[in-house]
Amino acid sequence: MHPRMKSVVRDMMWARVIDDAQRLQLPTNFLKALPPDFIHVEFDDLRTYAAEYHPDDHRMVLDRSLSFNAAGRILKPLSKMTYKELDVLYHELFHAYLDYLAVVDAQSDEAGHRSDELLHFAREQQVCRYGEVQITPIIQRKDETESRYLTQAESWEALNETWAVFIGWAIWNQLEVQHKTKRSMFQEPRQATHWIQRFKMAFERGAFRGYYVPEDPDERRLARKRYLAQQSQLALEEAGVLMKQVLGFQDAFIDRLMTSFGATRASSCSTAEGRAE
Numbered sequence: 195m196h197p198r199m200k201s202v203v204r205d206m207m208w209a210r211v212i213d214d215a216q217r218l219q220l221p222t223n224f225l226k227a228l229p230p231d232f233i234h235v236e237f238d239d240l241r242t243y244a245a246e247y248h249p250d251d252h253r254m255v256l257d258r259s260l261s262f263n264a265a266g267r268i269l270k271p272l273s274k275m276t277y278k279e280l281d282v283l284y285h286e287l288f289h290a291y292l293d294y295l296a297v298v299d300a301q302s303d304e305a306g307h308r309s310d311e312l313l314h315f316a317r318e319q320q321v322c323r324y325g326e327v328q329i330t331p332i333i334q335r336k337d338e339t340e341s342r343y344l345t346q347a348e349s350w351e352a353l354n355e356t357w358a359v360f361i362g363w364a365i366w367n368q369l370e371v372q373h374k375t376k377r378s379m380f381q382e383p384r385q386a387t388h389w390i391q392r393f394k395m396a397f398e399r400g401a402f403r404g405y406y407v408p409e410d411p412d413e414r415r416l417a418r419k420r421y422l423a424q425q426s427q428l429a430l431e432e433a434g435v436l437m438k439q440v441l442g443f444q445d446a447f448i449d450r451l452m453t454s455f456g457a458t459r460a461s462s463c464s465t466a467e468g469r470a471e
C-alpha cells in the first residue's frame with residue numbers, strides 16, 4: 195500500500211476506535227490526545243501475555259483475537275470485544291499515551307518549557323512512591339514482602355504498570371456497571387455508587403499493583419518480573435489524578451469517591467519539592 199494511503203486507513207481506523215468508545219460510553223479524552231500515527235499496532239499469537247507495548251518503537255502487539263475476524267490485520271470493533279479485551283486494550287493504550295507525553299516532552303527544548311501536568315505528576319510520584327517499593331517475592335504469598343530500591347527504568351515501569359492496571363480495571367468495571375442500562379454511569383447515580391463500591395473493595399484487596407522487570411541480571415535470574423506488594427499499590431491520590439486527567443471522570447464523582455474513603459485529597463508524597471509548590 196502507498197504510504198499516504200496507509201496513513202489515511204490508520205486515521206480512519208483511529209476515528210472508528212474513538213467513535214466505538216463513545217458509543218460504549220467509555221472514556222475518550224486521552225484517546226483523542228493521541229495522534230493516530232503515533233502507535234504501530236501489530237497482531238500476533240501471544241501465549242504468555244495478552245498484549246505488549248514497546249516504547250522504543252511505539253509498537254503495540256495485541257493478540258490476534260483482538261483483530262477483525264482474527265485475521266491479524268485491523269482492530270475489531272470495540273463493540274465486539276469482551277470486557278476483558280477492552281481492559282487489555284485500554285491498558286495498552288494508556289502505556290502508549292504516557293509514552294507519547296514523554297516523547298513530546300523530550301522533543302520540546304523551549305526554555306522554561308513546562309511538562310504536561312500528568313507527566314509532571316508521574317515524575318513526582320516515580321521518585322516519591324516508586325523509588326523504594328515493597329515487593330512480594332512469591333506472588334502467591336501476599337503477606338511476605340521485601341523492600342527494593344528501584345533504578346530509574348524500574349521505577350518508571352512499576353509506575354506505568356500500576357497505572358495501566360488501574361485504567362484497565364476502571365474500564366472493565368465501568369462496562370459492568372453500565373451493562374444493564376447501556377447508559378453512562380455519570381447519568382445514573384446508582385451505577386456510580388456501584389463503581390465506587392467496587393473500587394473500594396479492589397483497593398482494600400490491593401488489586402492495583404504493577405510490576406517491573408529487574409535490571410540486575412542476578413535479580414532477574416530469580417524472577418523475570420517483580421510484583422509490587424499491597425503497600426506499594428496505587429495511592430488514592432494517584433487514582434484521583436488518573437480519573438480526572440486520563441479518564442475524564444467528573445469532579446463530583448471523584449469527590450464522592452474520596453469522601454467515601456474519608457480521605458481528603460491530601461498528597462501521599464510529602465517530598466520537599468511537593469511542599470515547595
Ligand SMILES: [Zn+2]
Nearest residue numbers: 285289355358
Ligand atoms: Zn502493561
